[in-house]
Amino acid sequence: MLNRLTDALNFQTQALTLRAERQRLLASNIANADTPGYQARDINFAKALREATGEIATNGALQTTQRGHIAPAAGARGESGKDYALQSQTSLDSNGVDMDRERASFADNSVKYEATLRFINGSVRTALDAMKSHNQG
Amino acid sequence: MSMFQIFNVAGSAVSAQSQRLNVVASNLANADTVAGPDGQAYKARQVVFQTALMGAGNDSGNAGVRVTNITEDSTPGRRVHDPKHPQADAEGYVTYSNVNPVEEMVNMISASRSYQNNIEVMSTAKSLLLKTLQLGQS
Numbered sequence: 688m689l690n691r692l693t694d695a696l697n698f699q700t701q702a703l704t705l706r707a708e709r710q711r712l713l714a715s716n717i718a719n720a721d722t723p724g725y726q727a728r729d730i731n732f733a734k735a736l737r738e739a740t741g742e743i744a745t746n747g748a749l750q751t752t753q754r755g756h757i758a759p760a761a762g763a764r765g766e767s768g769k770d771y772a773l774q775s776q777t778s779l780d781s782n783g784v785d786m787d788r789e790r791a792s793f794a795d796n797s798v799k800y801e802a803t804l805r806f807i808n809g810s811v812r813t814a815l816d817a818m819k820s821h822n823q824g
Numbered sequence: 825m826s827m828f829q830i831f832n833v834a835g836s837a838v839s840a841q842s843q844r845l846n847v848v849a850s851n852l853a854n855a856d857t858v859a860g861p862d863g864q865a866y867k868a869r870q871v872v873f874q875t876a877l878m879g880a881g882n883d884s885g886n887a888g889v890r891v892t893n894i895t896e897d898s899t900p901g902r903r904v905h906d907p908k909h910p911q912a913d914a915e916g917y918v919t920y921s922n923v924n925p926v927e928e929m930v931n932m933i934s935a936s937r938s939y940q941n942n943i944e945v946m947s948t949a950k951s952l953l954l955k956t957l958q959l960g961q962s
Contacts, residue, residue, distance in 0.1 A: 703956075707827045710952070714830040714945045715887040718837030720938055721844075722873040722889055786941070797948050804955055811960045 692814050699807045701739040705732060706800040712769065713793045716784050723780035727772040727789065735768050827956070829886050830949040832878055834942040836888030841939040843891050844871045848932045851923045858911045859901065859919035866921035868897040868928075897922055 709730050719725040738745045745768075751758050774783045847869050859865040871891045878886040899922045907916035 704826075710949065711826050711829055711833070711886065714833050714949065717941055717945050718833045718889050719873075719875055719887055720941065721841075721934070722875050725875050725887070790941070793945065793948070797952060800952055801955060804959060807959060 695810050696807065698740060699803055699810065702736055703800070703803045703807065705730070705735050705739060706796060706803055709796050710793070710800060713789055713796060716772075716789045717786070717793065719782075720784045720786055720789075721782070723782055726783040727785065728769045729772050729792065730768055731770060738768070827949060827953055829878065831946060833886055833888045834946045834949070836876060836878075836890060837942045838939060838946075840871070840873055840889040840891050841935050841942065844873075844935045845932065845939070847871050847894060848928050848935060851928050852925065852932075854921050855923040855925050855928070857921045858909070865901040865919045866923070867901075868921065868923045869894050870897065 709732060712728055712730060716727045716729075719727075734743075737743045750756075772783060772785070772788070775785045775788070851868050854866040857866040872893050872895060873889050874892045876888045876890040878888050901922045902920040903917045904920060905916055906912055906918045909918045912918050
């Protein structure tokens with residue numbers, strides 16, 4: 688019974704964690720806008736979320752093929768999930784940060800992070816309402 | 825909590841950019857410096873940025889910035905013929921510093937824009953974290 692309440696929350700929690708991770712990556716890109724040789728990185732959110740919720744297998748993930756193997760933590764992600772962004776304009780110092788794109792992605796990701804927060808708040812409120820008796824509040 | 829790392833990343837960038845701004849300020853201040861008694865005029869300085877990796881494992885995406893060293897521009901200084909100048913050499917030439925003020929102004933604008941960008945990143949991260957703290961309260 689409690690499973691049903693927490694399942695919806697679990698999914699949103701994974702999404703929120705990934706949003707936070709993407710926000711961090713984009714902040715790194717913006718911080719390195721003037722560093723020679725730096726290549727911008729990003730994650731494919733839809734694919735990463737499918738991997739985190741176990742819908743598709745993680746690329747290069749550890750497999751438990753024998754008894755005694757320790758299963759990796761759910762949603763564990765490595766370097767493989769991060770892609771290098773293509774340069775839209777080449778520059779002399781081979782810096783691959785496109786500031787327009789990074790700022791746009793950053794704004795987009797902040798809005799979606801907030802949206803995920805609201806979804807979680809909504810689920811919590813629904814669960815709390817369901818737990819109340821009819822003559823309460 | 826990975827969002828807190830944003831402050832480290834953007835903070836390192838802000839401090840690197842402010843160091844760049846410092847160097848630009850000292851270059852601009854010395855744009856008209858004349859060579860001293862040793863015949864060596866002020867040489868323009870430039871900062872060199874490098875990616876500084878912070879954290880390991882799952883947090884390996886963190887890439888801050890640090891200033892590795894400050895290089896001196898080795899191009900010869902501007903020489904102006906002015907025999908009346910007290911610092912003029914035997915041929916009547918005065919050696920000024922090799923600072924190019926136009927380049928420095930462009931550098932300054934670029935540094936200040938990057939600084940602003942990183943401050944914006946930090947304030948966005950702060951507001952998102954504050955909203956995360958209020959999770960579940962209505």
